[in-house]
Amino acid sequence: MKEKIIQFGTGNFLRGFADQFIDVLNEKDLFDGSIVIVSPTDSKNTDKINAQHGKYHLILRGIDGGKEVYETKRIDSVSRAVNPYRDFSGFLALAKDPDLRYIISNTTESGIAFDDSCAFSDSPASSFPGKLTQFLFERYKNHLNGFIILACELIDDNGKKLEEYVLRYADKWRLGKDFSEWILRENRFCNTLVDRIVTGYPKGETESIFRELGCEDALLDTAEPYHLWVIEGDFENELPFKAAGLNVIWSKDVAPYKKMKVRVLNGAHTFLVFPSLLCGVETVGESLKDEQLRDFLNLCLDQCILPSLGNSKECIHFAGSVLERFANPFIKHMWRSISLNSVSKFRARVLPSITDYLKLNGSLPLPLVFSLACLILYYKNEDVCDDPAFVDYIRKNDLSDILENEKLWGRNLGFLFETVFMCLNDILDLGIRGAIKKVLR
Incomplete structure (x- = not known):
């Protein structure tokens, strides 16, 4: 040969x-x-x-x-x-x-x-x-x-x-x-x-x-x-x-496929990581076995992510493959590892889906905004691996300042304040499980 x-x-x-x-x-x-x-x-x-x-x-x-x-x-x-x-x-x-x-x-x-x-x-x-x-x-x-x-x-x-x-x-x-x-x-x-x-x-x-x-x-x-x-x-x-x-x-162009991968596969890791960690779930596979977290993942994909990508057959098929890949029993993918540098990951992977959803529907995608609330709550209370300046700012400042900080998110997210505030209150009042249940209604 x-x-x-x-x-x-x-x-x-x-x-x-x-x-x-x-x-x-x-x-x-x-x-x-x-x-x-x-x-x-x-x-x-x-x-x-x-x-x-x-x-x-x-x-x-x-x-x-x-x-x-x-x-x-x-x-x-x-x-x-x-x-x-x-x-x-x-x-x-x-x-x-x-x-x-x-x-x-x-x-x-x-x-x-x-x-x-x-x-x-x-x-x-x-x-x-x-x-x-x-x-x-x-x-x-x-x-x-x-x-x-x-x-x-x-x-x-x-x-x-x-x-x-x-x-x-x-x-x-x-x-x-x-x-x-x-x-x-x-x-x-x-x-x-x-x-x-x-x-x-x-x-x-x-x-x-x-x-x-x-x-x-x-x-x-x-x-x-x-x-x-x-x-x-x-x-x-x-x-x-x-x-x-x-x-x-x-x-002719890799870009649409890159966008699909970033928003669906990488995005799913990023919007599911902190709801999972707050629920005490340690691995991706365990989240897929958890009925509530699996339903949350499906809701984010079906109602928030895929519509912003045009709901093409290719994207729907890819999303289905992501669910199978997350459930792989041979891979122990730790959420703590995935949580590394989540501010920049959220900015690149999830925020574009939020803004696209807003343009398409004139309203905010509650499940994705809820995942941002979980990120902020986790950063305020737990040890995380990220830019020390980002972590310090989130811990020391109130919600409005955090959302309006363009160095964190690449733009002013003040328009998310009411929804993030509501989600944080729900988590504190109902517990993380009760708050997720409310999002799933």
């Missing part, structure tokens, strides 16, 4: 996501290509990958279509790994292989960044865009075609940001106008949106799993069954993910 893909990133996520997708394509005789993994940092993971000749097992477990799923797959799509810090010439040699056509990256949110200290003479450049520029220049010198580049980092416009920084390095390092034109002409930097919870190496469970496998696996990975990959562009003829039955969407 020819090596056709270079992957920047040795971690659990891509091995539980894109690498499995390529494995599916190969199984169905739709691709016939393997992946060379390149370490973006000086990681020992390359040694583990090469020791196992790229082979590893992926366990998919969770709820799918209302049924519990537990499926073990051997992934054979990875051929080897290269560490450019130890073998820079071997890294550059990959650029001379005409069969290589695709680049996939996940170098964390901070990976796509411009480091002005990087020099072309570095072996390698410390930043990922710097390494990629060195690699592409080697490709250009050998008069070969460019790449389809699929950036999976969790930042907005990930592909275009990567392209921008590569062009900046080409200019900074004076690699020539012809090279910059070749970058633009011969390469496609695609924005993508990825969605799958990859839980990684299952510490504490390996003894029984290895017994079932009949071998040890230092690269063992675990993930939920659900997956979504939205890619700007259409290369289905080359990468026939849809034909293979994978939930991959080729689109």
Whole structure:
């Protein structure tokens, strides 16, 4: 099998996501290509990958279509790994292989960044865009075609940001106008949106799993069954993910899908976290088993979030998948962890749904405003992890000042005062359970 893909990133996520997708394509005789993994940092993971000749097992477990799923797959799509810090010439040699056509990256949110200290003479450049520029220049010198580049980092416009920084390095390092034109002409930097919870190496469970496998696996990975990959562009003829039955969407614009994910999946975490914690519920799964909290979640989604997204079939289906994912018995997702930096999360994930609902209906979405009241009450009385200035301000000031503080919310929320005040009074008078019951009426 020819090596056709270079992957920047040795971690659990891509091995539980894109690498499995390529494995599916190969199984169905739709691709016939393997992946060379390149370490973006000086990681020992390359040694583990090469020791196992790229082979590893992926366990998919969770709820799918209302049924519990537990499926073990051997992934054979990875051929080897290269560490450019130890073998820079071997890294550059990959650029001379005409069969290589695709680049996939996940170098964390901070990976796509411009480091002005990087020099072309570095072996390698410390930043990922710097390494990629060195690699592409080697490709250009050998008069070969460019790449389809699929950036999976969790930042907005990930592909275009990567392209921008590569062009900046080409200019900074004076690699020539012809090279910059070749970058633009011969390469496609695609924005993508990825969605799958990859839980990684299952510490504490390996003894029984290895017994079932009949071998040890230092690269063992675990993930939920659900997956979504939205890619700007259409290369289905080359990468026939849809034909293979994978939930991959080729689109002209990732933004609507990002909006859906942020408001439905991430938003649900944010508006459910403090009602759950105030009820003494510690995990997402426990909230889904709690009839009252589950009803509150459904009310928020069905009456407040989905209408502001147009109630499309796609959004409704996605919301249904979120409920299954939250109920996954194999993932113990702690609300305390989710509560980290909730002020900025509420501002980005929930507040836009409140304002859109207000525009559409001329009234406020009570369940979402109630979740804000729960946030404020929790911040006033419990230990939280957030910007100390935010926490201090909420604790020391009255409700009107808190809501009108634009540094907290990005805008003046004074128009929410009466409803938040009513919700807080209900919680104090009726208790959290009684107050939620009133919202559900």
